[in-house]
Amino acid sequence: xxxxxxxxxxxxxxxxxxxxxxxxxxxxxxxxxxxxxxxxxxxxxxxxxxxxxxxxxxxxxxxxxxxxxxxxxxxxxxxxxxxxxxxxxxxxxxxxxxxxxxxxxxxxxxxxxxxxxxxxxxxxxxxxxxxxxxxxxxxxxxxxxxxxxxxxxxxxxxxxxxxxxxxxxxxxxxxxxxxxxxxxxxxxxxxxxxxxxxxxxxxxxxxxxxxxxxxxxxxxxxxxxxxxxxxxxxxxxxxxxxxxxxxxxxxxxxxxxxxxxxxxxxxxxxxxxxxxxxxxxxxxxxxxxxxxxxxxxxxxxxxxxxxxxxxxxxxxxxxxxxx
Amino acid sequence: xxxxxxxxxxxxxxxxxxxxxxxxxxxxxxxxxxxxxxxxxxxxxxxxxxxxxxxxxxxxxxxxxxxxxxxxxxxxxxxxxxxxxxxxxxxxxxxxxxxxxxxxxxxxxxxxxxxxxxxxxxxxxxxxxxxxxxxxxxxxxxxxxxxxxxxxxxxxxxxxxxxxxxxxxxxxxxxxxxxxxxxxxxxxxxxxxxxxxxxxxxxxxxxxxxxxxxxxxxxxxxxxxxxxxxxxxxxxxxxxxxxxxxxxxxxxxxxxxxxxxxxxxxxxxxxxxxxxxxxxxxxxxxx
Numbered sequence: 001x002x003x004x005x006x007x008x009x010x011x012x013x014x015x016x017x018x019x020x021x022x023x024x025x026x027x028x029x030x031x032x033x034x035x036x037x038x039x040x041x042x043x044x045x046x047x048x049x050x051x052x053x054x055x056x057x058x059x060x061x062x063x064x065x066x067x068x069x070x071x072x073x074x075x076x077x078x079x080x081x082x083x084x085x086x087x088x089x090x091x092x093x094x095x096x097x098x099x100x101x102x103x104x105x106x107x108x109x110x111x112x113x114x115x116x117x118x119x120x121x122x123x124x125x126x127x128x129x130x131x132x133x134x135x136x137x138x139x140x141x142x143x144x145x146x147x148x149x150x151x152x153x154x155x156x157x158x159x160x161x162x163x164x165x166x167x168x169x170x171x172x173x174x175x176x177x178x179x180x181x182x183x184x185x186x187x188x189x190x191x192x193x194x195x196x197x198x199x200x201x202x203x204x205x206x207x208x209x210x211x212x213x214x215x216x217x218x219x220x221x222x223x224x225x226x227x228x229x230x231x232x233x234x235x236x237x238x239x240x241x242x243x244x245x246x247x248x249x250x251x252x253x254x255x256x257x258x259x260x261x262x263x264x265x266x267x268x269x270x271x272x273x274x275x276x277x278x279x280x281x282x283x284x285x286x287x288x289x290x291x292x293x294x295x296x297x298x299x300x301x302x303x304x305x306x307x308x309x310x311x312x313x314x315x316x317x318x319x320x321x322x323x
Numbered sequence: 324x325x326x327x328x329x330x331x332x333x334x335x336x337x338x339x340x341x342x343x344x345x346x347x348x349x350x351x352x353x354x355x356x357x358x359x360x361x362x363x364x365x366x367x368x369x370x371x372x373x374x375x376x377x378x379x380x381x382x383x384x385x386x387x388x389x390x391x392x393x394x395x396x397x398x399x400x401x402x403x404x405x406x407x408x409x410x411x412x413x414x415x416x417x418x419x420x421x422x423x424x425x426x427x428x429x430x431x432x433x434x435x436x437x438x439x440x441x442x443x444x445x446x447x448x449x450x451x452x453x454x455x456x457x458x459x460x461x462x463x464x465x466x467x468x469x470x471x472x473x474x475x476x477x478x479x480x481x482x483x484x485x486x487x488x489x490x491x492x493x494x495x496x497x498x499x500x501x502x503x504x505x506x507x508x509x510x511x512x513x514x515x516x517x518x519x520x521x522x523x524x525x526x527x528x529x530x531x532x533x534x535x536x537x538x539x540x541x542x543x544x545x546x547x548x549x550x551x552x553x554x555x556x557x558x559x560x561x562x563x564x565x566x567x568x569x570x571x572x573x574x575x576x577x578x579x580x581x582x583x584x585x586x587x588x589x590x591x592x593x594x595x596x597x598x599x600x601x602x603x604x605x606x607x608x609x610x
Contacts, residue, residue, distance in 0.1 A: 106595070112358045112557070115358070252423065289434030300406065
């Protein structure tokens, strides 16, 4: 077997395991919830990866679009009883539009400056959501109404449907990522990333390329915001628009796994989410702060072992890059 | 009109402090080329040093501020030597990853060591104010402002006049050329980081008389500090001073006609606008 078909077999095997796994887990239990969160955050980091990896623009403000998605579908559901599926489409549309608008002033920025501008934009959204209480419910947060178990209304008592939803989301977002990576658009993105002047010379419209990447990325993570809202039933501006809980966490997951490769966010989420949970589980009873301290120390250790991410550590990077 | 003048005066006073806490951040970026997301945590540590100097030794925070500079500066030296030095040549994402992790570690170490309660000091001048005609000048603001201006001047003299200061600026301009003329750029990085976080801690100590300290107090200052340095141009010390005053003024004047929560919103919008229109800062030269 050549390398390509070998990888297809491995991916299919993992998929079968992932599909069968919930059958052996308590549908209301802790383990299935962890897997659900892993898939969700891997998908979020994968949408980040389109801008952060392919365009190499490190966004620290993706919570802005995520929160827009969560609030859009939830508000439509509460105010008008609109299905979260339609709300998700509306949120993705809005998130993509806001991402496109934001990229107009920020696309010329690179490196640290881009990171700072997006960080500030995330804060703008958080402050707005906290202040505009008549719409968002303000700092007190917002509860997602719960009805009967229903796929149309995306509401379930058990975690098992959410497991499959988030798994499906992860596969879809990863498929979008890989499709972009292999398309002409992906090559234009990489050309802009490597050398913008050279890319312009050969006829790549760098502005359009960057705006399109930002729009897709923002729309995808906004759609995931709806899944998050339906999974948690309650959220507030400081969570969904938060720097630490969303923006930085999503970036850390992708960076830890390996930026710009499809497998990176998945590996990153498989490590970071259980790490957080394990630290919580082991230390939260003892003293406030200890679990987060241990988590932070582990992150510091990881970056010293391999500053280019875990994919590089496993030697997978070349194999996945060369595809 | 009077309210406006009063707001402008308060804004200038607060802006002086913003300048000194942000100089540290801009110095670290200017010399080492990395953005330290954990900078505000060193501010928090400086506040705690001043708090305990007051609680245990009865020292005024303004007197304890130099001690905060030394203690937190020493910690910065250790952080640079043990941690940051290793990612100086790594891609920017790794540097961000490390300083963000450092933020998590410092914040939670403080939570673990000091608990989550809000603490404040009591000083004799806390609630007094000077009368300047129809205006009032709050004494804690004035004291913090004076201490900030003094430390900012001291840093400026150090950078302009001393050999170390010149060597540090040379490292910032061209590390390779600096090495060629015999400057130990590694040592300059350590020195810049120690002074940078030390100054921020100093600023934290002098604002303690009118603020409260708790482990997550840094969160209030993160974006604010970035706004200050970006307004003035990342890496420019004089720019950070101008940026500090601008941010102080914007914040305090927008407070006249906007609710408290929206004050920072104005700041963030200005921040994004400046970043996208003049990323080199309002004062910075076009490169």
